[in-house]
Amino acid sequence: MGTMRTTSVADEVLRAALELFAAQGYANTSVQQIVEAAGVTKGAMYHYFSSKDDLLFAIYERMLSLQKRRLDEITAKGGSAEAVVRAVCEDVVVTSIDFLREGTIFFRSQHMLTTERQKEVKRRRREYHDAFAELVTRGQAEGSFRDDIPVSVLIANFFSDVHYLPHWYSAEGPEDKTEVAEQLTALFLRGIRRSDD
């Protein structure tokens, strides 16, 4: 039970921080607010986290790990580049909708991290980016993807959709998340597919 408590304190703090950062922004949220919302005290919080920006990083870390893991799992299943890309895209859209608040914080508050941690985040995102780029390159080699537009632009065209989700998608809105995932993926694939126009 002792172990239960220790983890539950850290978890409650992270949960509260996530909520408040998403609602008010990182800079507008004080440590005091967080610990009050979590039902703990500052002393407890600083026992598990070394600083305020440590909280931010912990939130990022969770999301980065999750996304990379899912990408690897899907890629490992194998298949044509197009099939893999489709599966990856649909999955990342759904996942991003499940973690909308994390996304909001992520894209807003990266620059509030220390320089080292920003580098770490960039490194992790680059891993993801490069793995995805390899899929696209493979698709070009297989002849299913166009090669008249730079890969960097093609990739930006998809990442942008994921990036933008927190800005428009609403859980209360009419759109279903799996439908949106299929639609955005379809749009991306139609754009990237080789065809004679």
Add this chain to the structure above:
Amino acid sequence: MGTMRTTSVADEVLRAALELFAAQGYANTSVQQIVEAAGVTKGAMYHYFSSKDDLLFAIYERMLSLQKRRLDEITAKGGSAEAVVRAVCEDVVVTSIDFLREGTIFFRSQHMLTTERQKEVKRRRREYHDAFAELVTRGQAEGSFRDDIPVSVLIANFFSDVHYLPHWYSAEGPEDKTEVAEQLTALFLRGIRRSDD
């Protein structure tokens, strides 16, 4: 000449604020830093701006006005929905690249404004959004755009590209801005165009 000086102080402050907000973020930039970078004093600055967040809003205001004006100009020229959409898209990408720093600040720091000003910004963006949506709807009526995907998703698919530019486009990079504009627009149009797959 007196008039020259007054405007140049306000302009210098805005210029410095733009630079610093983009480089360090709004919350990490002190008013003192801004006025030093602008070569003026706090007193001078507070003579022209009522608060720090007034600076932020002024930056937004400039960009919002510019974009809306350009949209209206292009729409006014007339033409098929597809032609107008193409022109609008290419223009907004180029403009957004010209104002990359503004975009960086915009998407990062909106939530640092007062509630009223956030509303004002949202209202202005909605104006733009609705004008664009009308173009898309017209394109559907003309039979050139698909109608099997909600307009909101189609629009998000394009706005996301614009939104994402500050995150990947580099002026020193290999891509030319007009080329990128054409490429992103082509990808969007291919996605939105009605066709029998």
Add this chain to the structure above:
DNA sequence: TGCCACAAACCGACTGGACGGTATGAACCG
């Protein structure tokens, strides 16, 4: 032209409060 009155532009030291982080020690546990 020289002088005055008034206003706008500008200066910069100061303040009041918020906030991240710490120091100290109590309770509890093995």
Add this chain to the structure above:
DNA sequence: CGGTTCATACCGTCCAGTCGGTTTGTGGCA
């Protein structure tokens, strides 16, 4: 007892915004 887990009071810093005062420009008047 030694170490972990927390509670509480406190500290030092930073910073947006202010305010009394000074300079600069401007129009009127003799």
